[in-house]
Amino acid sequence: MWTADEIAQLCYEHYRTRLPKQGKPEPNREWTLLAAVVKIKPAADQACGGTNKPAQVTKEVVSMGTGTKCIGQSKMRKSGDIINDSHAEVIARRSFQRYLLHQLHLAAVLKEDSIFVPGTQRGLWKLRPDLLFVFFSSHTPCGDASIIPMLEFEDQPCCPIHRDWANNPLVEASSDLEDPEDKKKCEDLGSPVTKKMRPEPGIPDNVAHHQSFGHQESGPVPPSVSGSHLTAEELATVTGMAPSGAKVVDVYRTGAKCVPGEAGDSGKPGAAYHQVGLLRVKPGRGDRTCSLSCSDKLARWNVLGCQGALLMHLLEEPVYLSAVVIGRCPYSQEAMQRALTGRCRNVSALPRGFGVQEVKIEQSGFLFEQSRCAVQAKRADGPGRLVPCGAAISWSAVPEQPLDVTANGFPQGTTKKAIRCLQARMLFHWIC
Numbered sequence: 001m002w003t004a005d006e007i008a009q010l011c012y013e014h015y016r017t018r019l020p021k022q023g024k025p026e027p028n029r030e031w032t033l034l035a036a037v038v039k040i041k042p043a044a045d046q047a048c049g050g051t052n053k054p055a056q057v058t059k060e061v062v063s064m065g066t067g068t069k070c071i072g073q074s075k076m077r078k079s080g081d082i083i084n085d086s087h088a089e090v091i092a093r094r095s096f097q098r099y100l101l102h103q104l105h106l107a108a109v110l111k112e113d114s115i116f117v118p119g120t121q122r123g124l125w126k127l128r129p130d131l132l133f134v135f136f137s138s139h140t141p142c143g144d145a146s147i148i149p150m151l152e153f154e155d156q157p158c159c160p161i162h163r164d165w166a167n168n169p170l171v172e173a174s175s176d177l178e179d180p181e182d183k184k185k186c187e188d189l190g191s192p193v194t195k196k197m198r199p200e201p202g203i204p205d206n207v208a209h210h211q212s213f214g215h216q217e218s219g220p221v222p223p224s225v226s227g228s229h230l231t232a233e234e235l236a237t238v239t240g241m242a243p244s245g246a247k248v249v250d251v252y253r254t255g256a257k258c259v260p261g262e263a264g265d266s267g268k269p270g271a272a273y274h275q276v277g278l279l280r281v282k283p284g285r286g287d288r289t290c291s292l293s294c295s296d297k298l299a300r301w302n303v304l305g306c307q308g309a310l311l312m313h314l315l316e317e318p319v320y321l322s323a324v325v326i327g328r329c330p331y332s333q334e335a336m337q338r339a340l341t342g343r344c345r346n347v348s349a350l351p352r353g354f355g356v357q358e359v360k361i362e363q364s365g366f367l368f369e370q371s372r373c374a375v376q377a378k379r380a381d382g383p384g385r386l387v388p389c390g391a392a393i394s395w396s397a398v399p400e401q402p403l404d405v406t407a408n409g410f411p412q413g414t415t416k417k418a419i420r421c422l423q424a425r426m427l428f429h430w431i432c
Contacts, residue, residue: 009364102396299343
């Protein structure tokens with residue numbers, strides 16, 4: 001019906017042709033993340049001259065978002081006139097809700113063709129059964145899904161495992177294993193986008209992208225690894241090799257911090273740096289945020305749907321994603337499954353119609369042209385510092401004001417002093 005590469009190419013083309021220059025990264029100096037929701041409408045086989053033609057599938061981008069920023073706790077406003085979370089995944093889902101609202105308006109008020117049809121209960125609506133929605137993100141979501149193994153031929157976010165500690169589980173990892181400069185480098189990489197992978201000659205290109213882990217290993221483990229919820233192959237990072245045959249020496253870092261009350265990360269070098277499966281909040285510029293990581297939000301949408309509480313009053317059943325596609329980047333199939341579905345298995349006592357969905361998860365081989373690693377490769381040793389784009393773009397397949405650009409949580413071009421004026425608040429209404 002569709003492939004991950006087709007979804008990625010469709011989203012990249014939409015970004016290039018349908019989104020204006022405003023809000024996009026400054027060439028060779030800035031990078032951003034991209035996310036989108038794609039509507040897929042399969043058509044039945046049609047007979048023609050006694051032969052069956054292949055089923056025609058319609059693929060359409062219905063929402064899109066870009067962005068890397070999140071407002072810190074101290075900058076949140078009781079008046080509700082600032083956007084707290086401007087990560088691409090969250091903006092794409094927010095734009096998707098606008099699309100759903102418009103489609104419901106078409107069906108209920110204008111009596112026009114829509115993705116919704118009347119439900120069995122009077123006054124409620126449901127999604128047409130022949131439609132699917134695929135969520136695309138150019139990079140693995142920040143948080144739990146970004147905690148993935150790092151092989152020995154990849155760039156290291158910090159000092160790799162000390163050999164004495166790897167050979168002798170009784171030896172604790174000490175703080176002097178990390179050079180202060182390495183530690184600073186590690187902290188600087190607390191971004192949802194990790195470094196570009198550069199396999200050595202002879203290493204299959206997909207080795208670093210598709211790590212496979214086994215079941216939870218029982219029995220004694222090194223003291224610095226126990227309690228970190230690592231699977232059998234992840235535990236092999238301290239003593240052995242990855243299933244691919246390459247040595248695993250570390251894990252990619254996520255800048256998302258554990259929510260208060262969670263066990264927290266050990267911070268030790270190597271595979272034990274993070275605990276997996278925990279709820280996390282997005283990192284801020286020295287100011288802790290109150291926004292859950294994109295991994296946690298995707299997991300929530302996979303249980304409660306993408307429609308939100310307001311729309312649910314008018315719908316007979318939730319609107320779920322059928323699949324999630326990730327662009328070319330450091331990636332682990334098992335980490336994605338763990339983050340989006342695996343850790344939700346025990347969720348119970350849900351209202352009728354809700355449940356943990358078996359969402360399909362795939363990766364594309366196509367790189368987003370304005371991702372961090374793509375821009376970094378183009379600029380080589382160019383002057384200046386590569387920084388994330390400060391603006392965020394929201395696009396929705398609606399007829400009235402489909403595009404909005406924000407910066408620092410406000411509509412771009414609107415000062416904080418003017419944010420309370422009627423015109424600015426009317427503009428902000430569409431974004432939220």
